[in-house]
Amino acid sequence: MNEPRNLDLLPEILPQDPLHWADAWIKEAAAAQVQRNPNAMTLVTVGPEGNPSARMVLLKEFVPDPGYLVFYTNYQSRKAAEIAASSRVAALFHWDAVGRQIRIEGVALRSPDSESDEYFATRDWGSQLGAWGSDQSAPIDSRQALLRQIRERARTLGLKIGPGGDSLLDENPPQINRPPHWGGFRLWINAIELWIEGPNRIHDRALWKRNLLRGTENGFSVTPWIGTRLQP
Ligand SMILES: Cc1cc2nc3c(=O)[nH]c(=O)nc-3n(C[C@H](O)[C@H](O)[C@H](O)COP(=O)(O)O)c2cc1C
Numbered sequence: 533m534n535e536p537r538n539l540d541l542l543p544e545i546l547p548q549d550p551l552h553w554a555d556a557w558i559k560e561a562a563a564a565q566v567q568r569n570p571n572a573m574t575l576v577t578v579g580p581e582g583n584p585s586a587r588m589v590l591l592k593e594f595v596p597d598p599g600y601l602v603f604y605t606n607y608q609s610r611k612a613a614e615i616a617a618s619s620r621v622a623a624l625f626h627w628d629a630v631g632r633q634i635r636i637e638g639v640a641l642r643s644p645d646s647e648s649d650e651y652f653a654t655r656d657w658g659s660q661l662g663a664w665g666s667d668q669s670a671p672i673d674s675r676q677a678l679l680r681q682i683r684e685r686a687r688t689l690g691l692k693i694g695p696g697g698d699s700l701l702d703e704n705p706p707q708i709n710r711p712p713h714w715g716g717f718r719l720w721i722n723a724i725e726l727w728i729e730g731p732n733r734i735h736d737r738a739l740w741k742r743n744l745l746r747g748t749e750n751g752f753s754v755t756p757w758i759g760t761r762l763q764p
Contacts, residue, residue: 606668631729643716
C-alpha cells in the first residue's frame with residue numbers, strides 16, 4: 533500500500549506541552565484522508581465492579597489549552613452511567629496509515645449545556661432525530677420496534693419522515709432542540725502518551741503526566757506537564 537507515513541520521531545528534547553503535538557497529529561491524520569473517521573477514538577470507562585468497557589466515539593473538539601477533548605453521547609447510555617459512577621476514563625487514537633498512536637487518561641465531566649445546545653444545532657435532522665429516537669444502550673425487542681419508536685418520536689417532534697425513517701418529507705421541518713439526555717463530555721487530560729512507529733520496531737514513545745486540581749463544575753486548574761521517554 534502506498535500510504536502516507538510520517539516517520540518523524542519525537543524530538544530529542546521532549547516538547548514541554550504534549551497537547552499541541554497531539555493536536556497537530558489529529559489534524560495531520562484528518563489531512564491524510566486515508567480513513568472515513570480519522571477522529572474516531574476508543575473510549576474506555578469502568579463499571580461498578582471495576583470492569584472496563586470500550587467503544588468508539590468521535591472526537592468533536594480538541595482544546596490543547598487548558599487541555600481537554602470533547603465527545604458527544606447519550607447521558608443515559610452505559611458509558612454515561614459508568615462515567616457518573618467513576619469519572620476516570622481512557623481514550624485511544626490509532627492511525628495505522630501514519631504509524632501513530634495517542635493514549636489518553638483523564639477525567640470526564642459533562643460539557644456546559646450551552647455548548648451542547650450549540651453543537652446539537654449544527655447537526656443534520658437525521659442525527660438530531662437519532663438523539664431523540666434511540667434510548668442508547670437500552671434493550672429493544674426488534675429492529676422493527678426501533679424504527680416504530682423513531683417514527684413515533686418524529687411525529688411527537690412534528691417531523692414528517694418517510695417510512696424507512698431516512699428521508700424528510702417536509703420542506704420546512706420544525707426546529708429540533710437538544711434532548712436533555714444527550715450532550716457532550718469534556719475529557720480533561722492528565723496523562724498522554726505519543727507513540728510513533730520506528731524502524732525495526734524501535735518505536736518512539738513518551739508519556740507526559742500532570743495533576744488536575746479541582747476547579748469549577750466544568751473543569752480543572754492544572755499543574756505543568758512532566759514528560760518521560762519510555763522504551764518501546
Ligand atoms: C466510528 C464510530 C463512531 C462512533 N461515534 C459515537 C459517538 O460519537 N457517540 C456515541 O454515543 N456513540 C458513537 N458510536 C457508537 C458507540 O461505539 C457505541 O456503540 C454506543 O455509544 C453505545 O455505547 P455504550 O452502550 O457503551 O454507552 C460510534 C461507533 C463507531 C464505530
